[in-house]
Amino acid sequence: MKKLKQQITNAVSASLTSLSYPEKEFSLAPPKNPEFGDLSTNISLLLTQNLKMPPLEIAQSIAKELNKELPHHISEISVTLPGFINFKVDKSFYQSKVKTILDEDDSFGKSGLGAGKTANVEFVSANPTGPLTVGHGRNAVLGDTVSSILEWHGFDVTREYYFNDAGRQMRILGQSVEARYFEILGKEFEFPDDGYKGTYIKDIAQTILDDLGVDLSAGDSSFKEKAEISIFEDIKKSLLNLGVHFDQFTNEKTFYENGEIDKLLSELRDKDLIYDKDGATWFRTTALGKDQDRVYIKSTGEPTYRVPDTAYHRDKINRGFDLIIDIFGADHADAYPDVLLALESLGLKTDQIRVLLYQFVTLLRGGEKIKMSTREANFVTMDELVNEVGIDVVRYFFIMRSMNTHLDFDLELATDQSDKNPVFYLQYAHARICNIIKHGQESGLELGDDFDSGLLSHPEEINLIQHMVRFPEIMELAFENLEPQIIANTLQELATRFHKFYGQCHVITEDRVLSNARLALITSVKVIMGNGLKILGLTAPERM
RNA sequence: ACCCUCGUAGUUCAAUGGAUAGAACAAGUGCCUCCUAAGCAUUAGAUGCAGGUUCGAUUCCUGCCGAGGGUACCA
Structure with missing residues (x-):
């Protein structure tokens, strides 16, 4: 996610140059409302003073420039009032991240910022x-x-x-x-x-x-x-x-x-x-x-x-x-x-x-x-x-x-x-996952190396992965601010998205290929939830 | 008197200067022939007051009000 954001930032900077707009620091962050896209930048709002132009107009000109060659993994660029430029990230980008999380396992989200220190x-x-x-x-x-x-x-x-x-x-x-x-x-x-x-x-x-x-x-x-x-x-x-x-x-x-x-x-x-x-x-x-x-x-x-x-x-x-x-x-x-x-x-x-x-x-x-x-x-x-x-x-x-x-x-x-302590909400998500995995094993389903992440296209599935890919950045933020609360908040959100997914998508079904992909998905949730709970010094129960 | 921190829903708390201010508990209403209902869906409900900066302020600045802490030859 960090790399992707860097690419988009570079692409925006490049379009500023070709439009002869001044360079400026700008933000690139997920908008509150997901309908706007996956990432939004406020660059045109910031430029409105320098350029003496309405922000919407600036946004449109930048978007036009960006559309000449879409950055990798970006499927769509839109402009919304008052002048945000929104990027829609391709589903395949998220889908591929499940494997990344599973591969990195206990290391997913470790920055190495303190290595040797x-x-x-x-x-x-x-x-x-x-x-x-x-x-x-x-x-x-x-x-x-x-x-x-x-x-x-x-x-x-x-x-x-x-x-x-x-x-x-x-x-x-x-x-x-x-x-x-x-x-x-x-x-x-x-x-x-x-x-x-x-x-x-x-x-x-x-x-x-x-x-x-x-x-x-x-x-x-x-x-x-x-x-x-x-x-x-x-x-x-x-x-x-x-x-x-x-x-x-x-x-x-x-x-x-x-x-x-x-x-x-x-x-x-x-x-x-x-x-x-x-x-x-x-x-x-x-x-x-x-x-x-x-x-x-x-x-x-x-x-x-x-x-x-x-x-x-x-x-x-x-x-x-x-x-x-x-x-x-x-x-x-x-x-x-x-x-x-x-x-x-x-x-x-x-x-x-x-x-x-x-x-x-x-x-x-x-x-x-x-x-x-x-x-x-x-x-x-x-x-x-x-x-x-x-x-x-x-x-x-x-x-x-x-x-x-x-x-x-x-x-x-x-x-x-x-x-009624909210800690159980997190732990319950973890326990639920463990139980599903167990249930899968009982019906002969075991997560293998090859699963088709392309099948993970349900909105709740994408929604879940969208949150997981932010985990490394959030851990860095927790380090910069030294605020444990940031981690508690993100795990809370992860649990919410998981529970919603659970309500909409059945993991263990007759469709073995899909089941396998979903098994991979929930295992990646378990990895992050488990790591997060461990950092907070909380137990990650297998059943509750 | 001065300094620091804080003031958000009935209550306890969230929200890198961004778009419709989020949860939980409490109150109301739905959902278990289906992997755990410790869950999901849904209704109602809030930025202490007054200014200022900004395209945009819960967030930054000033004043006021209120809470906690400090201004010890206590730690």
């Missing part, structure tokens, strides 16, 4: 202060799917989880566990004001009691350490439950221990980008075009998150990745530009870094907003959700929405409607 995707990166919640779910599913998209295009991807077990949050976590420990023992305890109130804290305290006995004293480091280990195990388990695995966990502590943070600070100081004021150390962001300076080291001596974050990103750059992706929640929108600024001021190139911001999920229960807070223990865990509605429903729910939409997640609706 490496990518790092950092996501989730939640500190181990509590269970993985629905809030983290969007991050996890997005990051995992973006990683899969990169892998599809040939990248060698490292899925990475960055965490910090040394900061304030973790200190309070330890204090919370300690308080519960003494509470269980009936001793005096003081629960921190901003402590973690979840019941999992009590569970951890109980475990510590069981394992280490009753003699721990206040301030024992076991409280925090045990809590961290236990919670991290839970998080990892929840991630696996969601179908997400990580290749690497990186601890913020590393950059204190290996001296990278000191190095970073002294380099910035040498460039006069750091100064001391009010007992704190400041990063001179105003010198780099921002409207206020930022604290780098608090008066307590503790660096703010920006410092290790910058060291961490320098580390990722030094590891030589061709592409570095961060999946952040909207609350980071203001923070990451400072990290990039610091890196750039150190002379590092940051073009390969792409930050994907996703908007928060608003949790609702029966229309009522739930304010999520790990500390206040107002959260719904991913495990609860996955156990209730299943991994495919959860993943698809997050994938089918654009990451910059503020989405509402009503728990009641989610569970009530989980059996």
Whole structure:
């Protein structure tokens, strides 16, 4: 399809030249209404200003020129109001594509854009202060799917989880566990004001009691350490439950221990980008075009998150990745530009870094907003959700929405409607195909190498193939935009066209030659649907 | 107050600056002697408000209204 479009583009350009019209970038895309043809260009609408002519007239002159020698696979050129030039692609072009898809199989639509390249995707990166919640779910599913998209295009991807077990949050976590420990023992305890109130804290305290006995004293480091280990195990388990695995966990502590943070600070100081004021150390962001300076080291001596974050990103750059992706929640929108600024001021190139911001999920229960807070223990865990509605429903729910939409997640609706989740629509198409193939086998029909694709001329058959040939371009688009949702949309459309085909055309019939051709067709649909579902981390069931 | 993101059908969401704004759920109506009715067909229903750019705006720009996030020596 890409080649065909290139040919048409060239042909249009050539006719512009012979008509002495100016060169201009123009679009060539399938029109919304298929009656107009398979591809349309807006070139004449764009030229109307330069030429001071009505667009329709321009279109007609170009079409006349193109008609002198029709581009390959083009059977008809028409002009419609207000001045689109439409191309009708020959059926045989589409018919021949079934074989292409079957031949390329798992590779159909792979661009190779990332061949020989490496990518790092950092996501989730939640500190181990509590269970993985629905809030983290969007991050996890997005990051995992973006990683899969990169892998599809040939990248060698490292899925990475960055965490910090040394900061304030973790200190309070330890204090919370300690308080519960003494509470269980009936001793005096003081629960921190901003402590973690979840019941999992009590569970951890109980475990510590069981394992280490009753003699721990206040301030024992076991409280925090045990809590961290236990919670991290839970998080990892929840991630696996969601179908997400990580290749690497990186601890913020590393950059204190290996001296990278000191190095970073002294380099910035040498460039006069750091100064001391009010007992704190400041990063001179105003010198780099921002409207206020930022604290780098608090008066307590503790660096703010920006410092290790910058060291961490320098580390990722030094590891030589061709592409570095961060999946952040909207609350980071203001923070990451400072990290990039610091890196750039150190002379590092940051073009390969792409930050994907996703908007928060608003949790609702029966229309009522739930304010999520790990500390206040107002959260719904991913495990609860996955156990209730299943991994495919959860993943698809997050994938089918654009990451910059503020989405509402009503728990009641989610569970009530989980059996109506559109993910089943895709999976059902896949299962239906598998069933037809099985049915064919039972009646002695097996897809061979030679089938007559010329028999695939029913409108629904052509309609189906017309959509399939766009798959490679759509996968490229998903890569450029790093939006999994694009894939969800295209599979949705593929399933629709398949179901319509199914309603109109019987595959296994008395007519063996036709059956064979249709078997080839649906197998090619299965290839694309299967690949698409796999990229999205969804199962492709053989029966439902 | 300022910055970022968003505002589309009753609800949850789609729509490379293009032609008649698409789905799903909810509401109404049809279709299983036929490869799975988790499907198909069909009715009704929407671009927050006001301007601007453009041949053409849901999309780009300005203002207003509304939601979420940020403007922390929290991450």
